[in-house]
Amino acid sequence: MSLQPSMPKSWRVDTKPHKFCPGCGHGLVLKALGQAIDELGIQDRVVFGCDIGCSLLAWDFFNVDALQTHHGRTHPVMTGIKRANPDLICIGYMGDGGGYAIGSQHLVNAAARNERITAILVNNAQYGMTGGQMAPTTLPGMKTETTPYGRDVDLTGYPCQGPEMVAAITREGAYVARATVLKPVLLKNYIKKAIKNQMDGNGYSFVECLSTCPTNWRTNNVETISFIENDMAKYYHVGEIKVPDTKEPLMVKTSTKSSTGGIE
Ligand code: SF4
Secondary structure, X not given: OOOOOXXXXXXXXXXXXXXXXXXXXXXXXXHHHHHHHHHHOOHHHEEEEEOOOHHHHHHHHEOOEEEEOOOOOHHHXXXXXXXXXXXXXXXXXXXXXXXXXXXXXXXXXXXXXXXXXXXXXXXXXXXXXXXXXXXXXXXXXXXXXXXXXXXXHHHHOOOOOHHHHHHHHOOXXXXXXXXXXXXXXXXXXXXXXXXXXXXXXXXXXXXXXXXXXXXXXXXXXXXXXXXXXXXXXXXXXXXXXXXXXXXXOOOOOOXXXXXXXXXX
């Protein structure tokens, strides 16, 4: 099916069947990414790397060069492509499991080396595709398949504050932000800034996106929005955390205290 002239070029609205669950936030993040690519006019230069997990379904939605990486290995794959051909715009897309658990070593080292790539990480507080197990981002007290009585921080530690960690270990030139699917314009602007930062040759760019997973959260529409708005956003602060022209992070959360009790 050909796209109508008015349709965005880089992302496909004709993908059928839609593979994400109803109410999933991935579609909003991907739409924002497509808008950012179009507005920057870089469709022909983009290489899009998808991690394993629900994030892998993303490649169905783009008319750009895309490839699938092994679980957690999106950062080194994007790094290799970028180093081999610096003119390409390398964008990695991953979930919180792929980025903060199995791929954490790659994320940390790519950030510390200030690789000129852009990473977009979807944080929905658990492992989505495998059925809702605890992830590094699971909130204290939050019930998952592997924490049926709620995440116990004495046993499993506190949730990973990914952007704050990245802001702390990157040099000047990095761009770091946390967005939410509840604010799609802000989400698109942060992603666009992150890509532009790569185009300008400044350094590593990282945007974490708070996102919904009603299937594994077992929430209805109202509960889904409430959880991301009232539980996740309290623990994970939305905003820009590091911009290229500052040497120090704009805000780094060091407190390990959280008032959230998670989702019942
Ligand atoms: S399992 Fe969760 S993250 Fe995966 S597609 Fe369904 S709603 Fe989205």
